[in-house]
Amino acid sequence: MSKRPPKSITRLLSKLCKPTLWEAIEGDLYELFLIEIKKKGLKRARRSYFWNALAFLRYHRLQKVSDTKTQNNMSLLSNYMKVSWRDLTRNKTFSAINLIGLVSGMTIFLLIMQYVLFENSFDTFHKDVDRIYRVINDRYQNGELVQRGMITYPTVGKLLKEDFPEIESYTRMTYNLRNYLQFDGETHLINKFLLADEHFLTFFDFPLLIGDPKSALDGPFQIALTESYAKKLTKSKDVSLLIDETITLYGVPCKITAIAKDAPNNSHLQFDLLVSYKTFIATAGEEADNSMSWSDFYHYVKLKNGVDKKVIHNKLAEFGKRHFKDGEVSGAIEEFSFQPLLEARMDNTLEYEIGDVTDGSVVSLILVIGLFILMIAWINYINLTTSRAIQRAKEVGIRKSIGCSKSQLIWQFVVETGLINGIALGISVVLVLILQPYFNALTELQLGLDILLSTSIANIPTLLFLAGSLILIIILVAIHPSLVTSRFTTQEVLKGSFKMKGEIVWLRKGLVVFQFSIAVIFITGVLVVNKQIDYMVNKDLGIDIDKNLVIYGPASFQFDSTLIPTIDSYKNELLSLSGVDKVATTSRVAGRKTGRIFHVRSLDNPELDNLTTNFINADHEYTEVFGLKVLAGRDLDITDHNSDGNLVRNIIVNESAVQLLGYRHPTEAINTRVNFFGKNWIIIGVVNDFHQRSLHEPIEPIFILPYYENQQSFALKISGDPQRLLHEIREIFLKHFPGNYFDYYFLKDKYQESYLAEFRLADVSKVFAFFSILVATLGLYGLVMITLLKKTKEIGVRKVLGANLRQLLFLVNKDFLTLILIATLIGTPVAFLGLQKWKAGFAYSTDIGISVLIFASVALMVICLITISFHVGKVIRNNPVDSLRNE
Amino acid sequence: MKGTQLGELEEIVLLVVANLFDNAYGLLIKLEIEEKCNRSITISTVHNVLQRLSEKGFLDSRYGEPTPERGGKRKLLFTVSKSGKEALERSRDIRNTLWNDIPKPAFQ
Numbered sequence: 001m002s003k004r005p006p007k008s009i010t011r012l013l014s015k016l017c018k019p020t021l022w023e024a025i026e027g028d029l030y031e032l033f034l035i036e037i038k039k040k041g042l043k044r045a046r047r048s049y050f051w052n053a054l055a056f057l058r059y060h061r062l063q064k065v066s067d068t069k070t071q072n073n074m075s076l077l078s079n080y081m082k083v084s085w086r087d088l089t090r091n092k093t094f095s096a097i098n099l100i101g102l103v104s105g106m107t108i109f110l111l112i113m114q115y116v117l118f119e120n121s122f123d124t125f126h127k128d129v130d131r132i133y134r135v136i137n138d139r140y141q142n143g144e145l146v147q148r149g150m151i152t153y154p155t156v157g158k159l160l161k162e163d164f165p166e167i168e169s170y171t172r173m174t175y176n177l178r179n180y181l182q183f184d185g186e187t188h189l190i191n192k193f194l195l196a197d198e199h200f201l202t203f204f205d206f207p208l209l210i211g212d213p214k215s216a217l218d219g220p221f222q223i224a225l226t227e228s229y230a231k232k233l234t235k236s237k238d239v240s241l242l243i244d245e246t247i248t249l250y251g252v253p254c255k256i257t258a259i260a261k262d263a264p265n266n267s268h269l270q271f272d273l274l275v276s277y278k279t280f281i282a283t284a285g286e287e288a289d290n291s292m293s294w295s296d297f298y299h300y301v302k303l304k305n306g307v308d309k310k311v312i313h314n315k316l317a318e319f320g321k322r323h324f325k326d327g328e329v330s331g332a333i334e335e336f337s338f339q340p341l342l343e344a345r346m347d348n349t350l351e352y353e354i355g356d357v358t359d360g361s362v363v364s365l366i367l368v369i370g371l372f373i374l375m376i377a378w379i380n381y382i383n384l385t386t387s388r389a390i391q392r393a394k395e396v397g398i399r400k401s402i403g404c405s406k407s408q409l410i411w412q413f414v415v416e417t418g419l420i421n422g423i424a425l426g427i428s429v430v431l432v433l434i435l436q437p438y439f440n441a442l443t444e445l446q447l448g449l450d451i452l453l454s455t456s457i458a459n460i461p462t463l464l465f466l467a468g469s470l471i472l473i474i475i476l477v478a479i480h481p482s483l484v485t486s487r488f489t490t491q492e493v494l495k496g497s498f499k500m501k502g503e504i505v506w507l508r509k510g511l512v513v514f515q516f517s518i519a520v521i522f523i524t525g526v527l528v529v530n531k532q533i534d535y536m537v538n539k540d541l542g543i544d545i546d547k548n549l550v551i552y553g554p555a556s557f558q559f560d561s562t563l564i565p566t567i568d569s570y571k572n573e574l575l576s577l578s579g580v581d582k583v584a585t586t587s588r589v590a591g592r593k594t595g596r597i598f599h600v601r602s603l604d605n606p607e608l609d610n611l612t613t614n615f616i617n618a619d620h621e622y623t624e625v626f627g628l629k630v631l632a633g634r635d636l637d638i639t640d641h642n643s644d645g646n647l648v649r650n651i652i653v654n655e656s657a658v659q660l661l662g663y664r665h666p667t668e669a670i671n672t673r674v675n676f677f678g679k680n681w682i683i684i685g686v687v688n689d690f691h692q693r694s695l696h697e698p699i700e701p702i703f704i705l706p707y708y709e710n711q712q713s714f715a716l717k718i719s720g721d722p723q724r725l726l727h728e729i730r731e732i733f734l735k736h737f738p739g740n741y742f743d744y745y746f747l748k749d750k751y752q753e754s755y756l757a758e759f760r761l762a763d764v765s766k767v768f769a770f771f772s773i774l775v776a777t778l779g780l781y782g783l784v785m786i787t788l789l790k791k792t793k794e795i796g797v798r799k800v801l802g803a804n805l806r807q808l809l810f811l812v813n814k815d816f817l818t819l820i821l822i823a824t825l826i827g828t829p830v831a832f833l834g835l836q837k838w839k840a841g842f843a844y845s846t847d848i849g850i851s852v853l854i855f856a857s858v859a860l861m862v863i864c865l866i867t868i869s870f871h872v873g874k875v876i877r878n879n880p881v882d883s884l885r886n887e
Numbered sequence: 888m889k890g891t892q893l894g895e896l897e898e899i900v901l902l903v904v905a906n907l908f909d910n911a912y913g914l915l916i917k918l919e920i921e922e923k924c925n926r927s928i929t930i931s932t933v934h935n936v937l938q939r940l941s942e943k944g945f946l947d948s949r950y951g952e953p954t955p956e957r958g959g960k961r962k963l964l965f966t967v968s969k970s971g972k973e974a975l976e977r978s979r980d981i982r983n984t985l986w987n988d989i990p991k992p993a994f995q
Contacts, residue, residue: 021934023950027960028913028930034956055931061938062931 101377102424112370122345133338149351211258224258268355331599380779413482520827535846542690544627548747554737579720587617632666633685652685657701694754796880824857945971
């Protein structure tokens with residue numbers, strides 16, 4: 001380091017100090033600097049020089065005579081505020097229109113922002129989130145993608161780690177929904193638990209309150225509870241007492257080794273408890289560890305620091321070929337890819353998803369819509385302010401004649417815009433605080449404004465980002481009206497002979513068209529979303545889910561030769577209740593995703609090999625309870641069951657399965673044979689196609705196998721009062737399956753839960769559409785008011801000359817209605833294309849239909865016509881004498 | 888009358904300038920005050936006071952010759968003007984009068 005004082009501060013001072021004094025000051029500072037080097041050393045001397053020099057800025061006396069202009073601007077600012085405030089309060093209608101628009105827009109935007117930020121914060125609490133990937137497994141058969149899912153084989157993680165030095169670690173898991181455990185003599189429900197391997201707790205950042213992350217899950221029969229579940233078990237007593245206690249899961253005693261913090265709300269992996277993966281191997285067999293064909297397992301991998309994802313992606317193609325040998329091993333060609341953990345939440349297209357995920361495009365769509373409403377409000381402001389420029393012109397003219405510069409005029413408008421936006425923001429924040437509980441109830445999330453403080457956008461803290469954007473927008477919004485007004489020359493203004501320039505009028509028209517195009521899009525959107533929901537709720541599913549009560553099956557009930565007789569006697573006793581008409585038991589009640597078989601071979605068409613189908617285990621009353629029609633052959637009957645699973649031979653299939661097997665008509669399939677699960681089966685019947693799952697999903701081939709399973713659910717067709725029945729059913733259930741947990745649901749309700757996202761979208765889009773129309777029509781109303789101010793005289797003259805009401809209404813309406821018409825012409829095709837894309841997410845959807853599009857446009861026109869005529873009517877009814885005298 | 892009164896710091900600076908006759912410049916004044924009065928003062932404050940005193944007409948100033956230890960910059964040298972001397976004397980007189988008028992028992 002040179003023995004020189006810091007340059008920057010010297011340069012600054014040299015500019016600010018009085019030139020006559022500067023040389024003396026610089027010399028003194030330098031001399032002092034040399035003394036201090038000797039005393040304190042260079043580094044501290046430099047620091048001391050900096051502070052000594054900076055201290056000179058305190059003294060006004062030592063500085064150049066200060067710029068009078070800046071002082072003037074400071075006092076002008078308060079003048080700007082005063083003038084802005086007067087203008088706001090004088091024109092109450094316009095201020096109200098602007099405020100209502102801005103407050104609606106900002107309130108909606110602030111709420112939406114919370115939601116969007118929350119969705120984007122998923123899984124960010126993991127320290128290594130940038131290096132963690134989910135393993136996706138694609139399966140191809142006969143050149144077609146048959147499954148793109150999260151599930152894969154239990155060996156994949158180990159093989160990946162062996163093959164790729166770039167992988168630092170991996171974790172393997174599977175999960176279980178709705179299971180039960182026994183603790184302290186009681187049965188407790190578990191909503192979801194993960195069977196996670198010994199790496200899980202060190203791989204992710206799910207901290208333990210008690211226990212060692214390295215060893216908590218490293219042996220069989222070890223369990224980590226979440227804090228809230230532990231509290232449920234101990235009934236809020238000290239959870240640390242639970243450590244080393246025993247609970248029974250799968251009928252086996254397991255030891256509690258750890259208490260984990262609850263997974264944060266923004267974790268896509270949620271769980272009540274973690275069970276060591278080795279427990280699963282111990283109960284389900286070594287297959288769970290080393291199978292190359294059993295695919296129920298989930299893997300996450302962590303790449304080493306600095307590894308490029310692309311490099312490993314290119315190598316992954318080889319990996320699938322190397323280990324699965326083009327379908328020889330598992331019946332399908334297996335391809336693997338890695339999905340960044342940060343993308344997991346926003347992707348709901350993967351089958352057999354383990355986490356809580358959502359449709360990312362809906363999240364972006366909602367954000368865009370929120371921005372559009374804000375834009376409509378700001379456009380109102382621009383249009384109204386520009387149009388009123390004429391009223392303001394006198395003020396501006398006087399300002400100019402006493403020497404106001406153009407930049408000062410612009411500042412006046414910036415301050416004014418800032419003021420109204422500031423007021424709107426203040427009201428919006430209060431409104432958000434009031435609406436928050438309702439919003440949280442709607443989204444079923446725990447949101448709040450505090451999320452703005454804890455997140456960042458593009459690495460800038462959110463609050464700062466939003467504040468910066470707002471200031472930028474305020475300036476942008478203010479610039480147009482200020483330029484318009486400041487363009488008038490003083491003489492023009494004071495003589496009163498000035499006109500709007502053509503380009504300004506065009507811009508205003510363009511903005512109105514833009515606003516109403518958006519309104520058309522929203523109206524169309526609401527109509528189509530509701531039409532689709534109507535269609536989904538009312539469509540004939542091919543399966544009868546009405547009045548269907550589902551009882552969860554017994555969890556702790558061993559599969560043995562007594563199973564079928566016990567279930568049958570349970571069923572018979574249920575049937576003896578008046579009000580229970582039919583009972584069936586099945587592994588997959590309608591609404592649940594079915595399991596798949598990947599290696600079906602047709603024995604009668606040998607070229608059809610490696611086919612993929614779904615399967616359901618059910619008893620012989622399944623088709624009756626669910627109202628399926630037998631199209632050919634016969635239904636299952638009691639003789640098709642056997643407590644020895646190996647002796648079960650007969651199956652029924654749906655129509656899609658008939659096509660899969662290469663038959664044109666159901667009757668052709670009867671008594672043909674297929675091979676899967678290592679043995680031959682005979683198709684004895686064909687039932688109609690039905691929607692096992694929501695209308696998002698296409699109908700797939702299904703085989704119905706006459707198996708009884710432990711844990712399978714009971715579907716009851718009922719006609720009586722469910723509440724009375726439930727009590728009796730519960731007693732019968734507990735009599736046959738003592739010690740089990742009784743729980744139930746109504747099938748139709750549960751089935752329609754798959755449309756929750758659509759129901760919510762319908763609610764939200766109604767709100768959006770309402771506000772976009774409200775704000776846009778308010779703006780229109782304001783514009784009409786201003787236009788009429790200028791046309792009062794014209795209308796008066798026309799009235800005197802004998803024009804009737806209809807002609808006058810037409811005169812005023814035609815300009816605006818032309819704009820609205822153009823807006824519908826632009827908005828409708830955009831809405832159509834956007835909604836087509838949205839509908840692509842459904843395997844079955846209703847046509848948008850030309851009538852909906854026309855209705856949306858007409859509705860908007862009518863709303864606008866009413867808005868315009870509402871004000872026009874008042875003006876027209878005036879006595880022309882008043883308006884003409886108004887000189 | 889405002890403008891003729893001396894503040895405490897102004898008085899000290901004025902006295903120091905007189906003490907350092909013909910070599911009174913910013914930094915030396917600062918060092919002298921720190922040594923003799925046993926108080927610390929920043930160089931900027933010294934310059935500010937010097938400037939204030941000049942404006943009141945108590946100080947005259949001129950630039951000296953450039954010296955190498957100041958990076959070739961000239962010193963701004965101050966001397967006490969006639970009215971400065973009068974102000975100091977007035978200040979001392981006021982004090983003396985006040986001292987003399989203290990009744991004896993007051994400090995016992």
